[in-house]
Amino acid sequence: MAIRYEMAVGLNKGHKVTKNVMKPRPSRRKGIQHKHVKFIRDIVREVVGFAPYERRCMELLKVSRDKRALKFIKKRLGSHIRAKRKREEMQGVIQAMRKAQQQHK
Numbered sequence: 001m002a003i004r005y006e007m008a009v010g011l012n013k014g015h016k017v018t019k020n021v022m023k024p025r026p027s028r029r030k031g032i033q034h035k036h037v038k039f040i041r042d043i044v045r046e047v048v049g050f051a052p053y054e055r056r057c058m059e060l061l062k063v064s065r066d067k068r069a070l071k072f073i074k075k076r077l078g079s080h081i082r083a084k085r086k087r088e089e090m091q092g093v094i095q096a097m098r099k100a101q102q103q104h105k
Contacts, residue, residue, distance in 0.1 A: 053072070053073070053076045054086075057072060057073055057086070057087070057090050058090050058093065058094055060072060061087070062094065066087070069087055069090070070083055070084065070087050073086050
């Protein structure tokens with residue numbers, strides 16, 4: 001890296017100052033899932049179960065209709081990215097159910 005002189009031109013032009021370190025804003029924390037929130041959502045999922053469209057999606061995934069499941073969820077959720085995330089979640093649920101079934105035997 002170049003030596004930092006106070007130059008009038010170039011990439012490192014201008015008066016050199018030290019960077020002011022600021023505390024991160026609360027908005028930077030938005031969307032981070034905490035332990036308690038995950039615990040509550042798991043309990044709600046266990047008690048309430050799955051929505052009808054999620055059950056239909058799982059049926060499509062069980063018969064290896066991944067693309068059809070994605071199209072179906074995309075129509076219900078309205079976004080391709082949300083649909084992909086939901087499909088991954090449903091595949092994880094199916095795998096967990098199969099794993100629990102294997103352990104139960």
